[in-house]
Amino acid sequence: MSGAETPFDASIPVSATLSAYVAGVLAAEPSAEYRELGRLHVLDTLAAMVACRDLEPAVLARAYALGLSGGGGGPNAATILGTSDKASLVDATFASAMTGHAAEINDFIPSAFVQPGPPVLAAALAVAETRGATGGELLRAVMAGYELAGRMPKALGVGNLRRAGIANHGIGPLFGAATAAAVLLRLPAETIEHVWTYCAQQASGSWQWLLDVEHIEKAFVFAGMGARDGLHAALMAQAGFRGVRGALDHPGGWMRSALFRDGDGDRAYLIDELGTRSELPLTAFKRFPVGGPTQPAVEALLALLPRIDSSQVRAVRIEMPGRWEAFRDAAMPALNLRYLAAIILIDRRLDFVAAQSLARMAQDPQVSDLMRRVEIVHDPDQEAAPGEPRTESARVIVQLTDGRKETAYVPHVLGFPSHPMSPADVEAKAMDLMTPALGEAPAEAVVAAVRGLEDLTDSRTLIDLIRR
Template identity: 75%
Template structure:
């Protein structure tokens, strides 16, 4: 890292975003973008009635008086443009089921897709334009945190999860608003002024603050930046190149910053192959352990469990002690073993984690440990794996190792896998027939004259 900073970062990024709607990305990248759009819409449908989503909608409607230009996604309610995008993004990340970029520690879909659809609805954009704006949004969401340095951000107490969606949302909005490169220069400076978010989200219990930091905040602030500039706001010229500007500040000087990453092969290499899907409704690093446990159920066969040991790389303590159910591996282990499966509702249930006596008792017998052997070598991509050993009554042990989960960048989901997941998430709320209509519409997104047609398909 610490490659020499390239010249004209501001102008390069601005030209890329300004040209996004007329670009011709490779078919493989457009297909990936299509699938991530579908995955995000499915998350919104599945999460619409969870508390973070309900609170965000109530708040957005209170600001807009129940009327406005844009739809709150997965509903037929309306609010002002920014308020609607904010509430939709909170809905998309109201639970742990949306996509993520593990190499950047960001979850781009809820914010980027919400902003893109809100602007597309109000400006009459086509499906092809929507798709390209989403692609530009994912590009900035993934590149900015890695350019600043993941270690630098962590040491500064700034959450990648807030920074990436902010710039990604701004890029998607700026593209659809058809701002000029010179105007987009100013978008970046207003993004820099709003860049924030704290790792305090790890202490969140109810997924409300987390949904705000990971999705709602970035959607709101990124869209604000683009709309302010459209309205004539101006700021520091060449903000990302100025030696006294935000990008060159002490927090990001040295360490693991890599400013060249911002523009390296921009428009050729994509962040989309580095974007993962969550196969299960739980936090990304807990997925391998969940899959290993599920694979062990037939071998356990309902036998009494004495103890469980889970070994994993990374920040294992966070997932041992998490106050949030979908991130707490001891809780997830207990409900899988007790229920014989994992369902969306139980994975998010704070009430069950706190009040189910049988679950609490089994959680006490689950040990989470760090396994250095599972860590990636220096300079290698982040790994997510787990080894689970279950000790049964009488001393018998059953063990499973999951080196990866289908959906991780090294082992991506095929289109059929993503569509099956989307159907599973959407059918309970929309019915199977309409859920299949959503899948079909996204499959031919580039032929859609009005991107707003997608909004009606997921509304209820």
């Protein structure tokens, strides 16, 4: 079911169905396929948190959280993931989520324009730590969080949100984190009804993140804000805060406002096959440490390296669909295709640190020289037809000084929902990200623990394994 096929119907009740679903998550038995996908996304997010721990968005968020509430113990102190530091439950969750999205390496749902891993897992692990949840309970909470993170922006209308200047990236994670927290807090359905109303009051975020340079504001909108506010909503409801009953259905409520009534809003998507069909197969892994739409061009450039001498490159032309100008002109290194092309050609590989380096993009004369020779253009032929799923593809043409042209076309990148990564692929990626920080044996221990997540009697094992 999609907004294109099913018009917005204000009469469809969703609040009670959603609340009952969340209240029953721990007793549900998802399919083996979905549970394996859930485990892989837990691993992918943990690896991102390990790799990004010392990047500026993570460092700033950690200092901020510790300044507010750090150092204390007690039942509501939680670990800032990837560290030995503790802060209040909400502050630790905020810092952990910011850490997970401190760089362009975590998962995303392309059809919803959200990146669920860092906010959902940050909230879930913080509550799991303070409430003593098992690995199986953690997994089910995370899977439920992905459901709401992916479903809510589509129910509101991806196009509606963009036209209103509201970032899906803030709203999806808010509902996802709230859901994961509500599951592990074991809130009853009648209390979860109030979680939705406090999520609706906090639903926010703007597309201004596209102007961000250091990835700090982006990490806030995509991860920290949603994790913090979603956990707040669940904790407030648990504490007895009440609000509009049936908030998502009320005629005067947020979800039935004029903003979401027209366009591509589809309330029914929220509950369509809820509990049987999962958003997890629609969730992509990033194979490379760069923004999602830049991945195919990066893959094409890496594939061309054996066929070209980088010193003989006269010009590079990258043809792609979608918002090509954003990736031509992005101030953020991991989103700027001209910069990424330059460092790939110079280094003959793509390095995680180099992909995030503002200093190198601004100050390296060799990089600047190559960037001037890279052209990014729109290719209408690569656009998906109306009603078809979003695609991410690229054609790269390298012009050499001897007159030769070398071309590579990538119609899809491994990790996109249409061409998923295998469990072995995801585990190899996690090892690549974690080994430099943890060492090979400790990284292997994380992979093994997540592989056996449902056998863990205490999910705090994962927190200990990535602590440093």
